[in-house]
Amino acid sequence: MFSDYFAITLGEFNQEFFESLDGARHIVAPTFANEKYYHTVYVEGEMAGIVGFVPSKTLPDTGFVQIVLAPAYRGKGLISKIYDRMVELHSLKTLYATIDKSNTASIKAHEKIGFKLLPEDELEILRAKGLLQTYEVRLQRDA
Numbered sequence: 001m002f003s004d005y006f007a008i009t010l011g012e013f014n015q016e017f018f019e020s021l022d023g024a025r026h027i028v029a030p031t032f033a034n035e036k037y038y039h040t041v042y043v044e045g046e047m048a049g050i051v052g053f054v055p056s057k058t059l060p061d062t063g064f065v066q067i068v069l070a071p072a073y074r075g076k077g078l079i080s081k082i083y084d085r086m087v088e089l090h091s092l093k094t095l096y097a098t099i100d101k102s103n104t105a106s107i108k109a110h111e112k113i114g115f116k117l118l119p120e121d122e123l124e125i126l127r128a129k130g131l132l133q134t135y136e137v138r139l140q141r142d143a
Contacts, residue, residue, distance in 0.1 A: 008081045010039035010051065010089060018050045018068075026100065027066040037090065041069070041082055048073040051082050053092070061093040074105075080113040087143040097139045098132065107137065115139035 013035050018024055027050075038052030048070055053063030065086070067079060083095060097115055099106050111117070118126075118138050126132035 006044050007042075008048075008078065008085060009042045010082075010085050011042055012040065013038040013050070013052070014040045014047065017047050021050065021068050021070060023068045024050070026103075027068055037063070039086065039089075041067075041073075041078075043073060043078065048078070049082070051086055053086065053090070053095070056096075059094065061091060062096070063090065063092050063094075064096045064098065066097075075109075079109055083113070083141075084143075093143050095141045095143060097141075098136050099139065101135055101137055107139070110139050110141075113141070115141040 017040060018038075037055065038050060040047055041049040041051050049068055051065070051067045053065045056062035056064065063086075065083065067082065069078065086092070087095070095115070097110050099110065101107075107117075116139060118140060123132060123138060126138065127134060132138055
């Protein structure tokens with residue numbers, strides 16, 4: 001697997017690089033308040049993407065993760081290692097990913113690394129509370 005052969009590190013968030021990434025518009029842009037939870041992903045010293053999370057307000061050690069990779073780094077098996085680095089750095093125990101239903105590649109990639117789709121009844125409760133859009137699904141992984 002590609003990720004087994006290359007060093008993956010997380011660095012300081014780079015706003016300009018974030019804005020240059022195709023797909024960045026689909027994730028919540030970091031603000032000053034949560035920027036410390038967002039990182040530039042480096043593969044062998046090259047900027048490869050952005051990863052971050054929004055801390056849960058009610059669940060300890062839990063984050064709502066977001067990731068966007070440059071096209072050259074997609075489909076290489078990197079997201080598991082990237083999330084593992086973030087979990088270590090921030091002592092997270094549970095990760096949630098909210099993904100557009102039409103983004104089947106992202107859903108499959110998350111399922112491949114152990115994320116489980118929440119049951120439909122839980123998704124409906126989240127939608128009824130306004131915490132999830134009808135075009136989104138949520139997945140969970142315990143770290």
